[in-house]
Amino acid sequence: MKILFITLGFLFAGFGLLGVLVPILPTTPFLLLASFFFARGSTRFHIWFTGTKLYKDHLDDFIKHRSMAKKTKISLLAFASTMLMIPLITVDVWALRIFILCLMVFKYYYFIFRIKTV
Missing domain, CATH: 1.20.5 (Single alpha-helices involved in coiled-coils or other helix-helix interfaces)
Incomplete structure (x- = not known):
């Protein structure tokens, strides 16, 4: 099950990255899903994801302060x-x-x- 969560985390992180480039795709919901799946799948991947520039630029303030x-x-x-x-x-x-x-x-x-x- 953890492999599925990690795979989904990377999939949604990729969609979120694509959403940065293509304005029709919603970046924040995909990155939120990626964070959720990484947290469920692996502590190591979740820590890595929350340390990326993509996460910090698009989700960090939103997660902490809404x-x-x-x-x-x-x-x-x-x-x-x-x-x-x-x-x-x-x-x-x-x-x-x-x-x-x-x-x-x-x-x-x-x-x-x-x-x-x-």
């Missing part, structure tokens, strides 16, 4: 908005454009009103 620094919020929102603007401008499918706009509105709502700012 909040994010203003600088972190701004950088995440700016990067994600920039990446979402590319398909918004280049794609001619109106349904996809509306979906992207709804996603952007939800993203800003969530970051501004649901996550506390430190």
Whole structure:
């Protein structure tokens, strides 16, 4: 069972890393799942994961305080908005454009009103 948890930990850590690069994928939930599975699978892997730059940049403040620094919020929102603007401008499918706009509105709502700012 521990091998399954460790494997799932690496899988979700990979999805979380991919989520840093692709704004449509949610980074934080995948990294939270990775942390959960590493904690269940191996103390050594959990300690390693919580010491990585990926964890410290995206989850550490959120886990400790259920909040994010203003600088972190701004950088995440700016990067994600920039990446979402590319398909918004280049794609001619109106349904996809509306979906992207709804996603952007939800993203800003969530970051501004649901996550506390430190």
